[in-house]
Amino acid sequence: MRQFVTVLSNHPIAKGAMEMKVSVENSVIAPGTFFHVKTSELLRRPLSVANVEGDVVTFLYKIIGKGTQDLAERRPGDVLDVLGPLGNGFPLEQTGKRVVLVGGGIGVPPLYYTRRRLADRGIETVAILGFDTKESVFYEEAFCALGETIITTVDGSYGEAGFVTGPLARIEADVLFSCGPEPMLKAVAASHIEERYVSIENRMGCGIGACFACVCEAPGGYVKVCSDGPVFRAEEVTL
């Protein structure tokens, strides 16, 4: 569960965003799961699995505060204390269906690995990725290599202007996989796509289901994002 992984590379890929590759012990990792990463700070930081190639895991992360700043300063050869993979993932059994992947900002990373794994299964996907501005766009080429990819920017400096909900309205698909900020999740959870999955980012304590920090209201109770999620069917949670 806990691993001491070695940093292979760590460099900027967009304004304030980094890509880090680490070599892990066990690479049987479901897309949508996350690692709980020890930084210089007390609490661990949850980071989604953005890709897995052999025994190399990729994290894509935005520099937000002290924890991610500390990560950004790690160099190849440094050792990182991580817990994981944790949580459930996106359900990949979608044969014959068309899946739309909707990501916003730091919600984009898990969708890349998810798309790769869906592509392996021959499932058709379309991706809508929302960013603030041109300089913050990352992984566009990688996504394009896997199928139709629509970029939106809030300020209109690149791709379509506005939010991901714009293009989403015109997409035909059977299933929606989504990850991003809460307002975006709220919007897409209410969209016309029949089967909708959201991956939720809540502040965490333990990351393994023991502390009730990360709970999300659910019809008739609550769910723990770290251990019951982070991926839920839209109906399962009250956003």
Add this chain to the structure above:
Amino acid sequence: MRQFVTVLSNHPIAKGAMEMKVSVENSVIAPGTFFHVKTSELLRRPLSVANVEGDVVTFLYKIIGKGTQDLAERRPGDVLDVLGPLGNGFPLEQTGKRVVLVGGGIGVPPLYYTRRRLADRGIETVAILGFDTKESVFYEEAFCALGETIITTVDGSYGEAGFVTGPLARIEADVLFSCGPEPMLKAVAASHIEERYVSIENRMGCGIGACFACVCEAPGGYVKVCSDGPVFRAEEVTL
């Protein structure tokens, strides 16, 4: 006063002891002074100047706790936030006199630079350096290159067995410069040498004379080790 200095090298020189070289802005530095070094920890750590060559300052330090452990992990190219040089130094105007340098453990470092500067002035010196055990001895060759050097180890595994006070009793000298743990300073302060100077290591807050953390009792009052010292005439302080 504050400088951001670049680490040039940092490696072990004895059991639990490291040598770090940094390049500084201003290399007019008196022997016996110290730098107040920022580490991962809240309070700065005082480290004596162990040598100055051109604009390169050497620190010799023992890994004690978190602060020095963090220093030990710095690599060439890293930048260190230091304040200094701080404090006064050993008085070098000893022409015609014979100076005995007595150092114990982490009290040895300032005596090396002091001996070099005394040698530049043609002043004759003898050094007595006390360590715990054979593996903790450092800088013996460097000291020997500058004159007679007696090593003692507590466990007798190298040099003379016992404390520095053993050989000191038979030394003839006019002036004594000493740095080391308090019991050692107490003993040498009471020795037969006529003029005795001790460099005191007290826990510090500010390091610049403002907080009264580092005070030492003195006849008729107190002195601040960081700004009035760290070097005092033995009579000036109550050890």
Add this chain to the structure above:
Amino acid sequence: MRLHVSLPGLQLKNPIMPASGCFGFGEEFAKLYDLSMLGGIMIKAATGESRFGNATPRVAETAEGMLNAIGLQNPGAKAIVSDKLPFLSTFDTEIIANVAGSTPEEYVYVAETMSADPTVKALELNISCPNVKCGGMQFGTDPVMAAELTRLVKAASSKPVYVKLSPNVTSITNMAKAVEAAGADGITMINTLVGMRIDVTTGTPILANRIGGLSGPAIKPVAIRMVYEVAQVVDIPIIGMGGVRTVDDVLEFIYAGASAVAVGTANFENPYVCQEIIEALPHRLDELGIDHILDVRGKAYEQIVSRT
């Protein structure tokens, strides 16, 4: 045997246990290591009925600490007895049930319910939770109310009662003496300090509950001081906690006067921390020349007394 500690109701094979609220009911950690290695387990607070707790965000990080305002989320005493204790009973470790409530009646009900189960070896009376509107901390900041509640719970419980003290008081020794006089079998301390963080980009408190409980290494100096003070004025044992993350932190609490130590927040930083501390203890005792861990209990004040 050099780690064995015998306390009212508890035969601890070592003095290390996870603190209440930081280990759930053990299920998650049981996947990581064998819970039988623990001296004991302080399980999450139980209330009369199930509670959802506070809105999120419920945690915020601070310098070497964290704030939490979970708000006593739990499935209720009955459900804990039926759904959680059977699993815990499969481990060879001592279970301490944390008892909470909003009214004295609720406390009494929970104490009765939890202490009736044979898996529960002792109760921890939580009069110090800062994160609930009624009940909780006001019982823990007034010696008279604390004593009264201790008396009621003690009468209702078939097991020894440890009272958990809040550090948010002017005189921790008065609180300790009051609950000792009211019949407490032991004291656990400290619960969290009340704190707050504000997000300067929005101007609002980070926690939905606004205030929360501060835990972690940041509060250890306060906890050590309070254990040190209380140990000198009571005759009942103390289980110390607050910021423990290393084997030396454990020893610091024992030197201050604690007989056992609980580990809270550090379980989040490193879920293996209790296991690691337990494994490191004998080695560290060797290094320090200590035979039985309790040989040094309270030595920090005893030495001082003899020093002056």
Add this chain to the structure above:
Amino acid sequence: MRLHVSLPGLQLKNPIMPASGCFGFGEEFAKLYDLSMLGGIMIKAATGESRFGNATPRVAETAEGMLNAIGLQNPGAKAIVSDKLPFLSTFDTEIIANVAGSTPEEYVYVAETMSADPTVKALELNISCPNVKCGGMQFGTDPVMAAELTRLVKAASSKPVYVKLSPNVTSITNMAKAVEAAGADGITMINTLVGMRIDVTTGTPILANRIGGLSGPAIKPVAIRMVYEVAQVVDIPIIGMGGVRTVDDVLEFIYAGASAVAVGTANFENPYVCQEIIEALPHRLDELGIDHILDVRGKAYEQIVSRT
């Protein structure tokens, strides 16, 4: 002008000042930068006679904090007036004199002496120092004694009196209301939390004084919570402190309800910290779209009120 703050007796060009005891009498820091850039300076505590203070070690480090037990070392009120204030009078900044003592009479004498000097613009009544045997904190943990002392010092002082509150109390709001009712012109808060560290290799407390005052980032959440609570119940201004090290920490205190902010321990970590914060403030206000810094004072509770 967007940083200018006007408080009783004090015209602060910005709301940043070093906290008492962490800046001496300014002499050392004057070698590092121009003290005239500071909003004010809270000088080291003055007592009636000179004091040597406690034995060493006087400081110990903790997780993101430090313990100190300096013990009010100072040259005495008269010597401060004659030897220290002339130097401070050469700077264009507001001097706040910290007043301490063991008896009410000593406090009154110090208040008279210090307030009589024209360089001193206000007094800070230190009823909360945990590091002295008599006087100090017991005045600061009992609302009745605090009010009485406030009244006496207020009567003796020709300058506005700010009372410095101790966080080591059950109800900080009761303390604040008591000193406000007794005539305090303002409140400064918080002083240090009482803490302790034990060296496990020797088994003895690290500080010679055994206990000491905990300061630094570790205590900021407690300070913010207390300022937030007090600001809602008093009408006099608050100078907030406790763990400030960045410009965002300053804003956190202002949002919580403080009108100005003092910086203590951070001066040891970075002696230029006050200068750097003052230089960074206008830029940060721009980023956050804040015109005058006090536009956001107390917004953390005002927004909550309107949010619910």
